[in-house]
Amino acid sequence: MASATAINPDLAQERKNATINSEEFAIWWAGGSNELYKKREMAKLFYEDPQFVDHQHIANMSHKELYEYTTEKAVRFLLKLREYLKKQQPEAAPLTPIEEMYELRALMGGPLGSGLFPANFPLRLHYSMFLPTLLRQASDEQCKLWLEKAWNFDGIIGTYAQTELGHGTYLRGLETRADYDIEKQEFILNSPTLTSYKWWPGGLGLTVNMVVLMAQLYIKGRSYGFQPFLVRIRNEKTHEPEPGVDVGDIGPRIGLNGVNNGYLGLKNVRIPLNQMLSRNNQVLPNGTFVKGPEPLLLYGTMVYVRVMIVRDVSVNLLQAATIATRYSAVRRQGVEAGGQQETQIIDFLTQQQKLFPQIAKGIFFRLAADRVWDFYRVVSKELDQGNKRNLAELHALSCCLKAICSDEAAKGIEILRKACGGHGFMASANFGNLYAAATAACTYEGENTVLLLQTARFLVKNYLDGLKRLVLPKTVTYLRMSPQFKWSAKLETLVTVLEITSMERVRHTFFLMQRNKKNPKQTNHAGIQLTKAAVMHGRAFLARMALDSIRGQIKNGTIPPALREVMNQLLNIFIMDLFLSSADEILCFIPSIKGKQIHEVEARYEKCLLAFRRNAVAVVDGFDYHDRDLASTLGCYDGRVYERLMAEARKCELNLEPVNTKSSGHLNRLMKAKL
């Protein structure tokens, strides 16, 4: 057996053969060496601290054990993180609360967060939803009362409770009510039905003691719509549920079982008037409802969350790609004609087709998130000034990107898992947690089909605007373009073809809807066509964005010369993959493109996979994931796959005694039964 520090010789050879320097790639990918070193320092801070070493794989634990284990670790993590951040603060310019929240959100959604908490953790929503909601929806006075305490966990651990057992996406259907009692100047909170129970909020089960509760406000029996209320649900000291509060864990899920998702029912729970968050709307003591301005920033928050999801799932996908790529260099199978040693499975084109497009997707999804993030910051400033001219475009873009990227990431992770054969199915390979994270993102914060329909409506509206010769937002300007182009297999042409296809798909759908309008029963029936239009638009955007981004970064020197070739290969793989995945739509809508052209791209695509193969390991090394980030027996830097699989198995609780007494008793019963 190799020594404890040896690198698997196949991986060592891969690194020798590479034409790029992984460190150079890592610096580019991190956005500069400062960023890279900062990230490594954080990783070191936690991973080298013995109190963050796991002694058992979480997949061995019961639901209850996992909760207790995760809570303890999360508390340790937050205490240490705060201490660290405090030390840093005085030197640099102090961050605003919102900036700090952004930082923490990125940290916890990023590789360190998933490395420490592969099943996520129950205090995350305190940062990602509870604090942001207070910040944006509490009045200045309320902020004074609550924000600092909440920020410091001073008697307060919170979450955001909106989704109910019977309603998620359709907010108007939510049933929780808050009736204003003018006499006592209190709100009376109730869950009038089983379906009105809050269901899903992270941390709600046994962890938090306060919530921002979204409830239908009623004053003198009249409804004033959905409003946010700050409610204590557990005693600050004893942690016992408050009177009238029925709260608990919703039970195990397919994944992300560290979140402690909870349910909450309220029965005549009373809170004072000043606990309705009143930055936007307000109730006066006498029961007058004062409607505030349109809460534009709230729309902005939804966009923000979706951009973060795109970024998070790109990490999930790239981690899975790193694991599978390294494993594919180590695993050997079969002998090619004339060969001596068995073939590394990464040499099979069928394997390359599973691995490399995922690497490319992960990269360009992250770049797309960066691009939309920049756009978000511009729009946020505009919204601060009450200007919402770019909000619809930003909203439409973030909807379809969230839907496409979460869907593709989840599918990609499954392809990568299966590319690792049986071993990919081992919990210790960690594809299970990565998949759970990505696939859950297909549903939360806007179910993907619903989001695609929102983007599609934006497209149809703008197509109509285009017919009216109006100026279109930048990302949909192509809806007015001429469908003329000259075929070549160049990337520029492929991107143009994707845009024309998207335009034609929107046109097709628009006219179908026009026809359907005559039949009132069929208004609902354009759904499939609309979602297809949104997907094509998202693909066209991604292709254009990728092309512009890489060309721009090569031109301005952000991508150093030594990385140009490999980045161009990845760009080619990404765009050709989008093109080939859209072949059915392209062939339907662009009559001049035929099988011959598709096969031409297919052949170039395969060549590109073969060419990229040499640097595949060096590129995934360049994402610079710490072994602990990946948490995978198959994906470590040293490639000692089999040793790790065996070591992990030996640690399994079932193997701590040679005979399992309980089960061997049952088996003896069977063997003595004389069947």
Place this chain on the structure above:
Amino acid sequence: MASATAINPDLAQERKNATINSEEFAIWWAGGSNELYKKREMAKLFYEDPQFVDHQHIANMSHKELYEYTTEKAVRFLLKLREYLKKQQPEAAPLTPIEEMYELRALMGGPLGSGLFPANFPLRLHYSMFLPTLLRQASDEQCKLWLEKAWNFDGIIGTYAQTELGHGTYLRGLETRADYDIEKQEFILNSPTLTSYKWWPGGLGLTVNMVVLMAQLYIKGRSYGFQPFLVRIRNEKTHEPEPGVDVGDIGPRIGLNGVNNGYLGLKNVRIPLNQMLSRNNQVLPNGTFVKGPEPLLLYGTMVYVRVMIVRDVSVNLLQAATIATRYSAVRRQGVEAGGQQETQIIDFLTQQQKLFPQIAKGIFFRLAADRVWDFYRVVSKELDQGNKRNLAELHALSCCLKAICSDEAAKGIEILRKACGGHGFMASANFGNLYAAATAACTYEGENTVLLLQTARFLVKNYLDGLKRLVLPKTVTYLRMSPQFKWSAKLETLVTVLEITSMERVRHTFFLMQRNKKNPKQTNHAGIQLTKAAVMHGRAFLARMALDSIRGQIKNGTIPPALREVMNQLLNIFIMDLFLSSADEILCFIPSIKGKQIHEVEARYEKCLLAFRRNAVAVVDGFDYHDRDLASTLGCYDGRVYERLMAEARKCELNLEPVNTKSSGHLNRLMKAKL
């Protein structure tokens, strides 16, 4: 809240609105009323027995708890099942061991098996692999010694150990060795490397005490290839590992954690000469190796296992479809223009597109499995007589069907899960177990890509035979057909188009390979094209089979008149879905088909979904799954989704005390830290 026996009113209404009778459908689906009643009797036998009621959802359990719980339940199950079968035997003509094994295999892989054992169970391989291997590979003398004991668990619980840590698919790479010691007339068994450890066999971890071990036979240092050996690995009485045996559980997987997959290393373990299973090959006491005839039946076994997989995954898919369809009738979301009540989500075309094709696929995958099963029985008889003329065709067909159906079933289950929104992610919805079963089937018993390549090689060979004007096997006769057809959107035409596309895909790939041959480095590089050819062939076969089967069953009256319309709708949905999923290939290879025709089929497909909607619940009712088969809070017959979700949550161990003492201690630490 509704009374304990009430049916959700939406589901009641669905059943009233249906034009078909679910019981009539159930009789057809079960293959006659006798079969249906027999199945219901078995379900009653177990589900109404209080010793088979679960008091906790398995997702709450630790890996160790699950093993202990599953073993106990499995022993109870086998004792009861055997008792029941014994009672039945004297009356009917007794089954042969092989027939009885088939029956048991079908029972355990079917809905009752997955209902009782959603994470599978550790004794299953005793039946599905250990006994069949003894039956087929032990000599008559060895059968006398071992078979009856094994059949009755008389001191023997076994599994089949082939796959190793370092090798799965590529059998020649397996490293476990058996050296024959002429003097003592014994084999000396060894795992010479870490990678030679057996890894994966079900039940191997802590359950079985004997294995059929596949090992490379060496006599006087010379290799005689892979042979089967019968080896005791644990003491019959104490269950302690035998000397030289290193055995244990491989640790948790993404799913199927009831299987107790194990690892096994051997160090100088000696077994007597007569424990090499010698029906095929034999070692004489003096060390002479006597090679037997080609073990044709073994190839047959692989085919059998793959056919069973197609059948099993069709059950997984249909169960998921039943759950999601019922839930979609109960769940309401949003108000359509002019509506009063919220819309049932089953009314959205985008939802129908997620549900109905899966119902159709599940049905036709089962019918495909039936068809190949019939073919298998014919070929088995031929093989018994040493005739292998149909083996290659059967093999190729079973390979691509296993690959396509397991892949589509797994994908379909995920689509169905996501169609249930957040609640689909609850462990209690049971999509997790159904998905794990289907996706694991993509890897075991022949990894899907490898299987597709095997089918593709058969296709290419036959295409060449076709060029040579040779007679082709029935399922590939179309490779010689003329690419002429007259377009219409009729099913017959769509099937013909799929066949022509498959033929053209094979032709295209054949000529690509011819060109590649000139470049010896590129022999491996047709992989992507070859797998595409195999997939197209599988689709063409499925479409033709479905068309023939339904037309035939309507003609001969097997499908009663009242079911004809709905079966035709399902046939239409199935074939049009295959057609639209293949649109890129069709448009590439058949120049006369253009966007116009594709959109024509798209429009008909959408109409068909809308038409089928009325009977969707009645059809899934007609699969006649017992609520316990489905094991889903979302899928029960009464549709009381929210009550069940809440009841299941309240049973969760975490909720048995209002405050979790351990974690609240940690949280208090956080709140007192004065951050």
